[in-house]
Amino acid sequence: MSTPGYQQVQVSDIARGRLDGSRQGRPCFTSDLSVNEFVLVAESGFDPLGMVMGTSVYHVGVQYGNWKASQELGVLTQAMYNVRELAMARMEAEAAQLGADGVIGVSLRPMHYQFLGDVVEFIAVGTAVKATDGANYRAPNGKPFTTNLSGQDFWTLWEHGWLPRRLVLGNCVYHVAHQTLRQTLSQVGQNAELPQFTQALYDARELAMARMQYEGQQLGADGVVGTFVEDFRYWGEHAVEFFSTGTAVSKVRPDVNPIKPTMTMPLNC
Template sequence: MAEYSDLPQDALSRLQQEPDHFVFTSDLSVNEFILVEEAGFTPLGMVMGSSIYHIGYQQANWTKNQEMTVLSQAMYNARELAMTRMEEEADALKADGIIGVRLQVSHREWGQHIAEFVAIGTAVKAKDGSSHRTIKGKPFTSDLSGQDFYLLMQAGYRPVSLVMGSCVYHVAHQGTLATIRQLGQNRELLPYTQGLYDARERAMERMQTEAAELKAQGIVGVHLHENNHSWDSHILEFFAVGTAVVKFQDSVMTPPNLVLPMNDNTTD
């Protein structure tokens, strides 16, 4: 049996029930559950991973646009720890992948720089016994809904991994003279524009790099989040996340057909 040193004993006890007494759990809706079954996968159970992380401190230059690399690395590492533990739970269930993944960040009253990072999803396994794991041997992960997962598989694509990129960025403060000069004027605040633009691009680039390393062909369902996380008002995190996909077969989708009613009901 594989060793899962990061998982609490209670988690292993829940996941490694006897087959005759195993009851699957899922946060899928009824519609999602049915469509996942139709796509050829069986839900095995809800899986999750958690990391309570102390986020370090970095001094920012008041008048300079700059990435807060210490904070960027902390936010990325904490999410990776939560994701890895969720994947270990799925591995304990012998799952092929995890769908409907949600990544959550919540701050605790234990300290201003302490946050809990949680990853939650539903582990699934292919009914035909085929492997859908990544090239690194891990279960695939995806934040797609059950409906989107079904359509993706019907179109001949499959999820590879949830990919993400993070950039915590300090947007420069504007000097007093510059503030006075723009009073009553319509004008672009170029330092602000450049700072936010740069931060978003870095987050997107890092997400795309993750997908390229997994030999994915594209990323679907991309979301770009912006959060302050109780830092200074000029420090923001830009977080890009989506599902990397790869083509694995021809589409089996049925083209839509026009249906005409045959009754004689008419409207005036």
């Protein structure tokens, strides 16, 4: 999928003032990392530069589906993909303004406003970090890497020679066909699978996951970790969006000696 205007995203003057202020004099960084995450990220050789954010408020167009047919609603799929990518792009632009190598602990969440029924906002937030060894750890496209992994997971990944490339996304808005009256009556009081619903929801999830995997392949990543699939229902009971996301990763230090995990047992069981 493509996002119109993705390459033209700019940091606003207000955001630039905040970010530039943290780079002058004695900077005071901001972060959404917990104390444990902060310590482990620093132990990995990355310093936090500041909290970065991106947002996009998007008007979702209208699309009608055949109530008898299960099918993807392409207009809605593209809209929900665009709004997330634009929010991510603005967050990446803020990280680049700070000179960051990447952004960790990224959260991507929706906001809905009752007074704007056809409008959705997505907010992307994370902590920009930079390597202390002076090396360049940005993604192959020159942009800061992004990941939704926690500071603990980032440390584990790094200590085993891996590096995040980008938070990759895939989505699908799908209309699930209604059952006929005969189908509904034939199942009353019985245990029975609903093949029509099963196949529609199965296909929608597969499309979302395939698109996420394709983004990882386009980056040249070795794999995608931390994958999860969410569902959102904005358009009535027979339309659902499945959203798949994960962190594309690459092996960048093949000669590293991985740390062997150890078992710990709490004493307050």
